[in-house]
Amino acid sequence: xxxxxxxxxxxxxxxxxxxxxxxxxxxxxxxxxxxxxxxxxxxxxxxxxxxxxxxxxxxxxxxxxxxxxxxxxxxxxxxxxxxxxxxxxxxxxxxxxxxxxxxxxxxxxxxxxxxxxxxxxxxxxxxxxxxxxxxxxxxxxxxxxxxxxxxxxxxxxxxxxxxxxxxxxxxxxxxxxxxxxxxxxxxxxxxxxxxxxxxxxxxxxxxxxxxxxxxxxxxxxxxxxxxxxxxxxxxxxxxxxxxxxxxxxxxxxxxxxxxxxxxxxxxxxxxxxxxxxxxxxxxxxxxxxxxxxxxxxxxxxxxxxxxxxxxxxxxxxxxxxxxxxxxxxxxxxxxxxxxxxxxxxxxxxxxxxxxxxxxxxxxxxxxxxxxxxxxxxxxxxxxxxxxxxxxxxxxxxxxxxxxxxxxxxxxxxxxxxxxxxxxxxxxxxxxxxxxxxxxxxxxxxxxxxxxxxxxxxxxxxxxxxxxxxxxxxxxxxxxx
Numbered sequence: 001x002x003x004x005x006x007x008x009x010x011x012x013x014x015x016x017x018x019x020x021x022x023x024x025x026x027x028x029x030x031x032x033x034x035x036x037x038x039x040x041x042x043x044x045x046x047x048x049x050x051x052x053x054x055x056x057x058x059x060x061x062x063x064x065x066x067x068x069x070x071x072x073x074x075x076x077x078x079x080x081x082x083x084x085x086x087x088x089x090x091x092x093x094x095x096x097x098x099x100x101x102x103x104x105x106x107x108x109x110x111x112x113x114x115x116x117x118x119x120x121x122x123x124x125x126x127x128x129x130x131x132x133x134x135x136x137x138x139x140x141x142x143x144x145x146x147x148x149x150x151x152x153x154x155x156x157x158x159x160x161x162x163x164x165x166x167x168x169x170x171x172x173x174x175x176x177x178x179x180x181x182x183x184x185x186x187x188x189x190x191x192x193x194x195x196x197x198x199x200x201x202x203x204x205x206x207x208x209x210x211x212x213x214x215x216x217x218x219x220x221x222x223x224x225x226x227x228x229x230x231x232x233x234x235x236x237x238x239x240x241x242x243x244x245x246x247x248x249x250x251x252x253x254x255x256x257x258x259x260x261x262x263x264x265x266x267x268x269x270x271x272x273x274x275x276x277x278x279x280x281x282x283x284x285x286x287x288x289x290x291x292x293x294x295x296x297x298x299x300x301x302x303x304x305x306x307x308x309x310x311x312x313x314x315x316x317x318x319x320x321x322x323x324x325x326x327x328x329x330x331x332x333x334x335x336x337x338x339x340x341x342x343x344x345x346x347x348x349x350x351x352x353x354x355x356x357x358x359x360x361x362x363x364x365x366x367x368x369x370x371x372x373x374x375x376x377x378x379x380x381x382x383x384x385x386x387x388x389x390x391x392x393x394x395x396x397x398x399x400x401x402x403x404x405x406x407x408x409x410x411x412x413x414x415x416x417x418x419x420x421x422x423x424x425x426x427x428x429x430x431x432x433x434x435x436x437x438x439x440x441x442x443x444x445x446x447x448x449x450x451x452x453x454x455x456x457x458x459x460x461x462x463x464x465x466x467x468x469x470x471x472x473x474x475x476x477x478x479x480x
Contacts, residue, residue: 009058019258020055020291021251026062029248033063033212034070037178041209043245045201047217050250052187053292056216059250060182063214071180072169074098078197079185087193088200089118095181096165103168110161117158118200159207166210179208183215191225198243215244254289256280263298268322270329275322282333285453286446288340297339300480304335307479319475320466328461330454331472337447338476348444351416352473358416359387365421379423386411386426392470396462406459410451412469415444428452 013022036043050056064073074095081090092114096107149157170177183201186194201213223236240247257280264276283294301321308318319335320327341349351357362383370376391408399405407426414426418438425435429452438445451458467475 009055009061011061013058013062017258017262019255019262020058021253021255022055022059022062025248025251026059026066029059029063030066033067033180040178040212044206044208044212045244046212046214047240047244047247048214048250049217049219049247051220051290052218053290054250054254055291056218056250057184060184060214060216064180064182067180069176071176071178074179074181076181076183077185078183078193079188082189082193086118087189087197088204089115091181091183091197091201091205092118095179103165106161106164106168110158110165113154113158113161114204117154117204155204158204162205162207162211163209166208170210177210179211181211181213183213186215187218187221191221191228194222194225195229202243217244254291256283256289256294259291259294260298263302268324270322275332278329279332279336282336282450285450286337286340286443287441288443293340293344296343297336300339300343301336304479316479317467317471317475318479319472320464328464330458330461331465333450333454334472335476337443338473339480340443342476342480345443348416348442349473353392353412353470354416355387355389355412358411358414359384361416361418362421365418366423369420369422375423382423382427383421383425393468395468396465399463401459401462406455409458409462409469410448413444413451414448415442 010017010022015023048056048059060075064075067073076091076094078087078091081087081094084090093111096110166179169175170179183197186197189197198215205211205213217240219236219240222240226234226236226239257277260280260283261274261276264274264279266274266276268275270278283289288294288297304318304321305323307316308321308323320331321335322329322332338349341352363380366376366379366383370379386404386407388408388411391405392412410426414436415438418436420435420437422435425432429449432448432452436448
């Protein structure tokens, strides 16, 4: 039975639902952490690089479970503390308060010292390429308000208190001899808070000898944070190299088929192929592989599917997606594509059928690429003459879907922006690849390539549509 999937870490990870490759990656990292403890007095801060939604939280939750017993494990979901005035102090409190009944005196001393040291830290930290630094005047001023101790004494006291805390929780009978702290959800924090927490970790939390940190990091978020705070003065890559001793990366090859088939029953087939496999192939062809984004799109698709199956659907115009023995595969693809654009490419979605803007851009590009009037005229005829403003509203049930009609359809979905355009670019997939060049290939570019691949399907199934191409965009706009 198909069900909506949450955008949360996979709790009960198995080979069957591990569409990211977490188990394989987690096993490698587990071995690394277990076999390199002798290095942790010097190497203490690690990162897992992966874009938003790539499964960093799932991997760290898996590692936490696998390393329990060998490490004292802590999981700090930084975004939950985003509203706190001092994120680094929240981290410290999270560590020392995990077990509220033990080591009271040690914890109190560490919190007191840490509170004084980290108070005002966010205002005092600065970065000097290629390393970190502290604005001493600001921090000393904060410390002087307490009369004593001095900043240097406070640092030394924090070092001692942190190591005492480590000793208490790692040397008791049956206690693991090392701590590992997982830092999650940094991607979701404000740029200032991201940098302050990472800087505090590097400057103060590495005083320990038995505590290591593993951070899930979206490099794009860090780059934006560094740029927001420091402009071009500090290079994001240099900052990351200074913060993290060793970095790992999330698996790149997401098994889209495993994820998609969580939504579709195996018995839903088109000929000898499962519908889930066909949709998985669709996502792959569109280079749409981020697991969290796929789940968002399929959750909305499933809402439409359930609406069609309900009594409410009698009063609602719904896309004719494939469902049991009804619907068409092309309309299923079209619905998924429009959902992708609306959710993640809103500018493209807004201008999707803007033939006037597209025609202007294409004409300008042709003018720039042809110096001969005869060649330019031929290029314009082979491209711009297919711009048919009425085609968008056609009922295809009695339409003779010729080769020219397919080109008109392609033009409605082709990218608005083009860097280099030559004539006859819509004649075939090869012609399009050679003659329609864009520097940044987005989803709409790959959708055109996909339409070339399913050209026969499009021609056959468009005649079964009850709605025009324009109607589909209206439906998605109104429904979701």
